[in-house]
Amino acid sequence: MLSPTRTITWTVGLLVVLLGMMVVSAALGPVRIEPVTVVKAMLNALVIPTDVITQSATTVPVVGWQVPVPGLEYVPVFSFDVPDTHQTIVASIRLPRIVLAAIVGCALAAAGTVMQGFFRNPLADPSIIGVSSGAAAGAVAAIAFPALVPFGSLHLSAFVGALATAFLVYAIATDGGRTPVATLLLAGVAVQAFLGAMISYMLVHSGDDLRQAVIWMMGHLHNSTWGDVQFALPFTIVGVLILLSYARDLNVLLLGEEDAHHLGVDVERTKLLLLALSSLVTAAGVAVAGVIGFVGLVVPHIMRLIVGPDHRILLPTSALAGASFLVATDTIARAGPAEVPVGIVTAALGAPFFLFLLVRREVHAI
Amino acid sequence: MTSPPNSGQDTRPGPEPAAITVQTVSLSFDELRVLEDVSLSVSPGEFVGFVGPNGAGKTTLLRAISGALEPTTGTIEIGGTDVHDVSSRESSRLVAAVPQDTSLSFSFPVRDVVEMGRHPHRSRFSPPTADDRLAVEDALERTRTAELADRPIDEISGGQRQRVVLARAVAQETPVLLLDEPTASLDINHQIETLELVRELVDDGRTVVAAIHDLDLAARYCDRLVMLAGGTLHADGSPSDVLTSETLAAAFHANATVTPNPITGTPTVTALPDRQATDVDAGSGRTDGGDGSTTPTVHVVGTGTTAAGVLARLDVDDLSVSIGPVPADGITAEAARNLGVESLEVDPFSPPPPAVRSRLEERVSAADVTVAADVVIGSDAGRRHVLETIEDADPLVVVHRRAADDRIVGDERSDAWRRRYETCRERGREATVESTLEAVRAALERRQESDGLDRRVDPDSEAGE
Incomplete structure (x- = not known):
C-alpha cells in the first residue's frame, strides 16, 4: 500500500523547492537583490487579514444601484529592515508575478494530471475539452471587439469563454445521462477547431490590437498584479484541494469505467465533477495568464516517471512541480536580454524534453 | 459457514x-x-x-x-x-x-x-x-x-x-x-x-x-x-x-456427445464435426434402398475409450446401434446410457452369464455390420466367447487404436487367441475411431451390392477411408 510518509516527504520536498525557486526568481532581474534581502522583503509582504471593512462602493450596471463591497483589512506580520526600493521591487513588481506563475503552474499541472488519468490518454492536457480555446476566444473578443463583450474585463471574458466552452463540449457529448470519454474527446476537438476559426477571424479584423491579442494567446505573466492573484487563487486552491480528495477515485477510474462502477465509484457523477473542477482551475489560470502550453502535458508525465501512477502521490507532486516549473520558466522569460511570453519558453523547453522522453520510450502509457 | x-x-x-x-x-x-x-x-x-x-x-x-x-x-x-x-x-x-x-x-x-x-x-x-x-x-x-x-x-x-x-x-x-x-x-x-x-x-x-x-x-x-x-x-x-x-x-x-470424464466423473462434452450430420442425409438415401426398408443395425464389441469413441461416432439417425458386452460401471456403459444406445451390461468381475452370451450371438448375427473396437484378447471364458463371436461376424469393421500387444491379458494360452484375432483383423475392414462411420457405411454399401454374398475385402484398398 502507498505509504503516507512517501507522499508527505515528496510533497514537503517539492514545497521547499518551490519556495527556494521563488526566492531565487525574486532575486533575479535587471536589479540583482541579495537572497537574504529577498526573503526579508517577502516576509514583510506577508499579511494577515484582521478585519472586514467596507472600503468602497460599486455601481451595479443597468440598474445603477450603489452596492458596498466588503473587503478585508490586512496587517503585515513582519517588519524587517529592507531598503524601500528593494521592498517595492520584490513585493510589488516581482512577487505578484512569481506567485501568479506558481498558482497558474499548479492549476495547469493538476488539471493536466487529472485529464490524463480521466481520459486514460497520455496526450490529454488541461485544454483537451476546449477550455483554452474558449478562453482565447473570450480574450481576443474582449481585446479586438470590446463592444461585443458586455463585461469589460479581459480576465472575466476569458474565464467565461473557457467555462462556457467546457460546458458546451460536455453537453454535446452527453446523451441519456452518459458521457462517453471518446465522444467527449472528439467533441472537444471539433469545438476547438470551430473556436480556432472564430479566433483567426477576429485576429484578421483586430487591426491595431493584433499584437496584444497574439501576446495574450502565447501566454504571458507580464504586468501581473496582486489583483490577478486574488482572482486566480481561490479557484485554484479550492479546485485543487477537491481534486486531491478524488485521487483514489481517479486511481480506480484508471481500471475502466465498468470496473470503477463495480468498485463503488459513481462514474458519471465523478466524471462530471472531475471535468468541472479541472476546467475551473484551468480557466482561472488561463484567464489571467493566457494560453500557456505544455505545463499541463509534460509536468504530469515527468512526475509519473518519478513517483509512479498513483494519483494520491502523483497529483500533489505534479501540482507543486508545475508551480516550480512555471516560476522557473517565467524567470527565464523575464530575466533574459529581451522579455518573451512565458508560453514560448514553456513550449520551447517542454517540447524537446517531451520528445526526449518519447525517444527514450519512457512515456508510453498512463 | x-x-x-x-x-x-x-x-x-x-x-x-x-x-x-x-x-x-x-x-x-x-x-x-x-x-x-x-x-x-x-x-x-x-x-x-x-x-x-x-x-x-x-x-x-x-x-x-x-x-x-x-x-x-x-x-x-x-x-x-x-x-x-x-x-x-x-x-x-x-x-x-x-x-x-x-x-x-x-x-x-x-x-x-x-x-x-x-x-x-x-x-x-x-x-x-x-x-x-x-x-x-x-x-x-x-x-x-x-x-x-x-x-x-x-x-x-x-x-x-x-x-x-x-x-x-x-x-x-x-x-x-x-x-x-x-x-x-x-x-x-x-x-x-x-x-x-x-x-x-x-x-x-x-x-x-x-x-x-x-x-x-x-x-x-x-x-x-x-x-x-x-x-x-x-x-x-x-x-x-x-x-x-x-x-x-x-x-x-x-x-456433441456427453460422456463421464474417466477421472473426475463429471460430464465431458465432445463435439464432433458437422460432416457427420450431412452424412446422415446422404447415407440414408443409399442404405435404405427404397421406402419402408428397416434401419441398418450395427453391433459394437469392445470396451474402454475406443469403444466409447466409436459409439459417439455412430450416433447418427439412420443407424441402430447396440454394444456389448460391457462392464456395467465402465466408461463405455456410461457412454451408451448417455447416447441412448442399447448395451449388454455384465458384472465386471464374473464371466458373462449364458443369457448375455446368447444375446451377443443373436445381436452379431442379426447386425448388418459388426464393429470390433479394441477388443481385449484373453483366454478366459468371456473373452474367448467374444472373439469366437467376432470370427463369425460378417461384414466386420475392426477399429484398432491400441496395439494388440497391449490388449492381451492372461497367460501364454492367450497367444493362440491373438493369432485368431489377427485373422479377423485381416478379413475385416480396418478403420480408425474417426473413420468408423465411413467404414460402416462402406461395409453396408458393399453388403447391399453383393446382395448377401460373402466377399473378402482387401484391407489395403480401404486404408484411405
Whole structure:
C-alpha cells in the first residue's frame, strides 16, 4: 500500500523547492537583490487579514444601484529592515508575478494530471475539452471587439469563454445521462477547431490590437498584479484541494469505467465533477495568464516517471512541480536580454524534453 | 459457514451469504435484443455457471446482475436489494465482478490494485484502516499472490494478473462474486488453479456466478449450470441435466456427445464435426434402398475409450446401434446410457452369464455390420466367447487404436487367441475411431451390392477411408 510518509516527504520536498525557486526568481532581474534581502522583503509582504471593512462602493450596471463591497483589512506580520526600493521591487513588481506563475503552474499541472488519468490518454492536457480555446476566444473578443463583450474585463471574458466552452463540449457529448470519454474527446476537438476559426477571424479584423491579442494567446505573466492573484487563487486552491480528495477515485477510474462502477465509484457523477473542477482551475489560470502550453502535458508525465501512477502521490507532486516549473520558466522569460511570453519558453523547453522522453520510450502509457 | 485452514493464518470471516434473484429480465442495446425474459435464482453459497454459445448473452446477464447494465424490463435483486435502485457504492458492497479482460496498462504495484477492492468500504478522507489492511493481506494470501504484492501489475503474467484481479474482488468482501470467463486466457494448470480457488470461496459462503465457455470445466466445478442461447434461458439444473446431447444440439447447433470424464466423473462434452450430420442425409438415401426398408443395425464389441469413441461416432439417425458386452460401471456403459444406445451390461468381475452370451450371438448375427473396437484378447471364458463371436461376424469393421500387444491379458494360452484375432483383423475392414462411420457405411454399401454374398475385402484398398 502507498505509504503516507512517501507522499508527505515528496510533497514537503517539492514545497521547499518551490519556495527556494521563488526566492531565487525574486532575486533575479535587471536589479540583482541579495537572497537574504529577498526573503526579508517577502516576509514583510506577508499579511494577515484582521478585519472586514467596507472600503468602497460599486455601481451595479443597468440598474445603477450603489452596492458596498466588503473587503478585508490586512496587517503585515513582519517588519524587517529592507531598503524601500528593494521592498517595492520584490513585493510589488516581482512577487505578484512569481506567485501568479506558481498558482497558474499548479492549476495547469493538476488539471493536466487529472485529464490524463480521466481520459486514460497520455496526450490529454488541461485544454483537451476546449477550455483554452474558449478562453482565447473570450480574450481576443474582449481585446479586438470590446463592444461585443458586455463585461469589460479581459480576465472575466476569458474565464467565461473557457467555462462556457467546457460546458458546451460536455453537453454535446452527453446523451441519456452518459458521457462517453471518446465522444467527449472528439467533441472537444471539433469545438476547438470551430473556436480556432472564430479566433483567426477576429485576429484578421483586430487591426491595431493584433499584437496584444497574439501576446495574450502565447501566454504571458507580464504586468501581473496582486489583483490577478486574488482572482486566480481561490479557484485554484479550492479546485485543487477537491481534486486531491478524488485521487483514489481517479486511481480506480484508471481500471475502466465498468470496473470503477463495480468498485463503488459513481462514474458519471465523478466524471462530471472531475471535468468541472479541472476546467475551473484551468480557466482561472488561463484567464489571467493566457494560453500557456505544455505545463499541463509534460509536468504530469515527468512526475509519473518519478513517483509512479498513483494519483494520491502523483497529483500533489505534479501540482507543486508545475508551480516550480512555471516560476522557473517565467524567470527565464523575464530575466533574459529581451522579455518573451512565458508560453514560448514553456513550449520551447517542454517540447524537446517531451520528445526526449518519447525517444527514450519512457512515456508510453498512463 | 466454515473457513478452510489457510496457511496457519486467521482467515477473515466471509461475508453473509446472499441470494440472487433475476426476474423476467429483458435487455436491449438500441434495437438489438440481447436478453429476453430471463428468470433465475441463485441460492446463497451456490456456484452457478453460465454456459452457452458465443453471443448467448452470458456476459450481458452478468453485467446486468453486477449493476453495470440496467435491464430494459425486469428486476435483479441481491440479498433482497435491487442492485439498480441503489448507489454504485452500495451495490459494490453486495457484488464484486471480475472482468474477462484484466489487462491493465499502468504500473501500480499488485498490492495497490488489490487495495482498490477496499474502495467501497473507505471514506474519502480517511487513510486505510487496520481492517482494510487485513482484508488486503487476506485476499493476497488466499489467491497466492502475496509473493507478487510488490511487483508492478503490468509486469506479471496473464495468469497471475487474473489472480490479482480475483484478489481485488476477494478484498471487496462482497457476498456475491461474478466472474466473466475466469479461465478464458489461461493455460490448463492456471484454469484449474483459478477454479479451485473460486471453489474455496464458494465453500466459504460466497455466492458465485461465472460465465464459463469450457463446458467440461463448468460441469466439473459448478453446482449448477444455466445454459443460455440467443438471449434466453435454455436449460437450468445440475451439470448432468443441462449437458446432454439434446440441449447441446439445440443451444450450440453442435453434434456433441456427453460422456463421464474417466477421472473426475463429471460430464465431458465432445463435439464432433458437422460432416457427420450431412452424412446422415446422404447415407440414408443409399442404405435404405427404397421406402419402408428397416434401419441398418450395427453391433459394437469392445470396451474402454475406443469403444466409447466409436459409439459417439455412430450416433447418427439412420443407424441402430447396440454394444456389448460391457462392464456395467465402465466408461463405455456410461457412454451408451448417455447416447441412448442399447448395451449388454455384465458384472465386471464374473464371466458373462449364458443369457448375455446368447444375446451377443443373436445381436452379431442379426447386425448388418459388426464393429470390433479394441477388443481385449484373453483366454478366459468371456473373452474367448467374444472373439469366437467376432470370427463369425460378417461384414466386420475392426477399429484398432491400441496395439494388440497391449490388449492381451492372461497367460501364454492367450497367444493362440491373438493369432485368431489377427485373422479377423485381416478379413475385416480396418478403420480408425474417426473413420468408423465411413467404414460402416462402406461395409453396408458393399453388403447391399453383393446382395448377401460373402466377399473378402482387401484391407489395403480401404486404408484411405
